[in-house]
Amino acid sequence: MNVGTPEPLLSIRGLKVEFSTRHGKVTALDGIDLDLMPGETLGVVGESGCGKSITALATMGLIPDPPGRIAGGHVLFDGEDITRADPRRLRSLRGADISMIFQEPMTSLNPVFTAGDQIAEAIMLHQSAGKAEADRMAVELLRTVGIPEPERRSRSYPHELSGGMRQRVMIAMAISCRPRILIADEPTTALDVTVQAQIFDLMRDIQRQFSVAIMLITHDMGAIAEMADRVAVMYAGRIVEKGTADEILDHPLHPYTRGLIGCIPVLGKEAGEEGRMPPLAEIPGIVPPLHLLGRGCAFADRCPLAFDRCRAESPALEGGAHKVACFAAEMEAA
Amino acid sequence: MGPTAYIARRLAYGVILLIGVLVLNFFLIHAAPGDPAETIAGAMGGATARMLADIRSAYGLDKPLLTQLAIYLGRVAHGDLGMSYYFNQPVIDLIAARVGPTILLVLAAQVIAITAGVAMGVFAARKPSGPLSAFVAVLSTVGYAAPVFWTGIMLVILFASIIPIFPVEGMTSARFSGGFVAHIGDVLYHLALPAFTLAIIFLAQYSRLSRASMIDVLGADYVRTARAKGLSETKVVFKHALRNAVLPIITVAGIQFGNLISGALLVESVFNWPGMGRLAFDSVLRRDYPTLLGILFFAALMVVVANLLTDLSYRFADPRIRTGGR
Numbered sequence A: 001m002n003v004g005t006p007e008p009l010l011s012i013r014g015l016k017v018e019f020s021t022r023h024g025k026v027t028a029l030d031g032i033d034l035d036l037m038p039g040e041t042l043g044v045v046g047e048s049g050c051g052k053s054i055t056a057l058a059t060m061g062l063i064p065d066p067p068g069r070i071a072g073g074h075v076l077f078d079g080e081d082i083t084r085a086d087p088r089r090l091r092s093l094r095g096a097d098i099s100m101i102f103q104e105p106m107t108s109l110n111p112v113f114t115a116g117d118q119i120a121e122a123i124m125l126h127q128s129a130g131k132a133e134a135d136r137m138a139v140e141l142l143r144t145v146g147i148p149e150p151e152r153r154s155r156s157y158p159h160e161l162s163g164g165m166r167q168r169v170m171i172a173m174a175i176s177c178r179p180r181i182l183i184a185d186e187p188t189t190a191l192d193v194t195v196q197a198q199i200f201d202l203m204r205d206i207q208r209q210f211s212v213a214i215m216l217i218t219h220d221m222g223a224i225a226e227m228a229d230r231v232a233v234m235y236a237g238r239i240v241e242k243g244t245a246d247e248i249l250d251h252p253l254h255p256y257t258r259g260l261i262g263c264i265p266v267l268g269k270e271a272g273e274e275g276r277m278p279p280l281a282e283i284p285g286i287v288p289p290l291h292l293l294g295r296g297c298a299f300a301d302r303c304p305l306a307f308d309r310c311r312a313e314s315p316a317l318e319g320g321a322h323k324v325a326c327f328a329a330e331m332e333a334a
Numbered sequence B: 001m002g003p004t005a006y007i008a009r010r011l012a013y014g015v016i017l018l019i020g021v022l023v024l025n026f027f028l029i030h031a032a033p034g035d036p037a038e039t040i041a042g043a044m045g046g047a048t049a050r051m052l053a054d055i056r057s058a059y060g061l062d063k064p065l066l067t068q069l070a071i072y073l074g075r076v077a078h079g080d081l082g083m084s085y086y087f088n089q090p091v092i093d094l095i096a097a098r099v100g101p102t103i104l105l106v107l108a109a110q111v112i113a114i115t116a117g118v119a120m121g122v123f124a125a126r127k128p129s130g131p132l133s134a135f136v137a138v139l140s141t142v143g144y145a146a147p148v149f150w151t152g153i154m155l156v157i158l159f160a161s162i163i164p165i166f167p168v169e170g171m172t173s174a175r176f177s178g179g180f181v182a183h184i185g186d187v188l189y190h191l192a193l194p195a196f197t198l199a200i201i202f203l204a205q206y207s208r209l210s211r212a213s214m215i216d217v218l219g220a221d222y223v224r225t226a227r228a229k230g231l232s233e234t235k236v237v238f239k240h241a242l243r244n245a246v247l248p249i250i251t252v253a254g255i256q257f258g259n260l261i262s263g264a265l266l267v268e269s270v271f272n273w274p275g276m277g278r279l280a281f282d283s284v285l286r287r288d289y290p291t292l293l294g295i296l297f298f299a300a301l302m303v304v305v306a307n308l309l310t311d312l313s314y315r316f317a318d319p320r321i322r323t324g325g326r
């Protein structure tokens, strides 16, 4: 890495993903731009269905095809375009340089193999270690992720472990080959609050210890506040706001981001009289189904600030370090 | 529960089930019309009242029904299934001479059905709307609809006269000379058609089931995890997915064993396979009750043993059952 301006480790440019559905072709991701710097944590936040997981899967080269297809753009890992890599090259990246943990710890481990075997499998695959060596390393990894009695637990089957422990096993598997990027797709959604905090602590430890860059996908602004250095807010397959975590949390510009944070300007009130708003789940309305997206701003039907222009054209993501895609925010800034 | 306790409990269930089968068989046969003494006398040529009485006391037929049952159960416990009315030989000997070929036929059919069925199901699942999937759908419909004896007769016609490459009758060649290995080859050669006939219905079921099961499993989160690890598609499908997809197959294979055995009895008649099927058929016509009871008992015994083995293999294949989890 050069001294001075670091190169991004992962650079997503204009990524467009389409799915063929019974409603015809829908655009699940429409021109995503994201950069992940070495060692940082990038938060990707948005409601269900906005395309967070698809972004992650595209980075792994795992978009299910069919029905999905990368229709445009690039995913550059260390300068190499993943969307063009052949399957063999992709397999050698997955689990080794880029690894991923999932939202569903209860079902993400194979029920018929032991925790230790599932970790050792990744080690044998990418590090040309023998079985005994890989088993020993798996036990060490279980110790690293804070599993008590790692020797015994490595012989446990997933159903013998709690949700929190399973997620720790997933993390152990994900870091087993010292990846440079760890994608965590809602790693704590299925866990209760105390366990969530433990898993975040663990992820921070691991980031320090292994200097891995983390893409943390979540719909929880609390998690963003706790973990992220920079944030991208997604809505209906696009990024609507992007900036440092401090900027976004303290000065959200997009009405949707404000909704997520829980303070949204109520229409008709004076500036500064913003009421505390209900949390995320209660932003009125729902995310429009992708096949019903029109030409205007996708948030218009739920936006308290929407005006004529919002329904006619779609705002572009604009700005300097803190970017936003919203006509009202643009006028506010002007 | 440890494996020993588990096996002990399953064995106890098996024994209770077998006793139930014996009692039920006994009463069913005695509820059937026709006096066995007259049948026996008929087989011996002509019946006087004196002869009938002799026969009744010799076979215990003059005793009260419950006493007859107690005697019967006691004898079975000692491996004595009584004398055949018709052959005038111990039933156990008649069965012992024929049980081997039946087991061979049943196992061969089961192995063919499961291997071919699962292979077809797995490859069909890779392309759920591909041509192999369509073939599996057609095959399973035909397999369900066509009765065993019809498939059997069609195959007999096909191989007897149209493409005579497999023998359609018996278990060995009539004039046969050769060593032991050649003998085994000869038996397998004769086994081909009956085993295939018996397998085909079950093959249809297994292919359909494993296709559905595999499609289901391929969408599972742990399959995505396996891919995210960087495993090859072969490893993902044949290690991570298949190990889970076969679990329902094992269950169904256990359930199907009973049907497979009754199917075998029919197939044996079609192909003149020297198993228990022919004997069962003849015993019904001759009202040879002890033989019939013995065959039913043996069939039940085979089902019980097969279910026990199925259970054990399921425990082996699914750690959630083995270690007492969900």
Ligand SMILES: Nc1ncnc2c1ncn2[C@@H]1O[C@H](COP(=O)(O)OP(=O)(O)OP(=O)(O)O)[C@@H](O)[C@H]1O
Pocket (backbone or CB within 6 Å): A019, A020, A021, A028, A046, A047, A048, A049, A050, A051, A052, A053, A054, A055, A064, A067, A219, A290
């Ligand atoms: N297999 C698929 N077939 C068709 N459409 C799909 C498929 N997978 C995803 N999509 C579409 O892509 C969109 C984005 O899905 P994605 O899984 O990325 O959402 P998400 O932001 O991760 O949501 P969640 O918070 O629920 O995980 C969805 O709205 C869905 O319509």
Ligand code: SF4
Pocket (backbone or CB within 6 Å): A254, A255, A256, A297, A298, A299, A300, A301, A303, A304, A305, A306, A307, A310, A315, A325, A326, A327, A328, A329
């Ligand atoms: S562009 Fe218009 S509709 Fe969209 S978020 Fe901004 S104000 Fe609301």
Ligand SMILES: [Mg+2]
Pocket (backbone or CB within 6 Å): A052, A053, A054, A103, A185
């Ligand atoms: Mg998701």
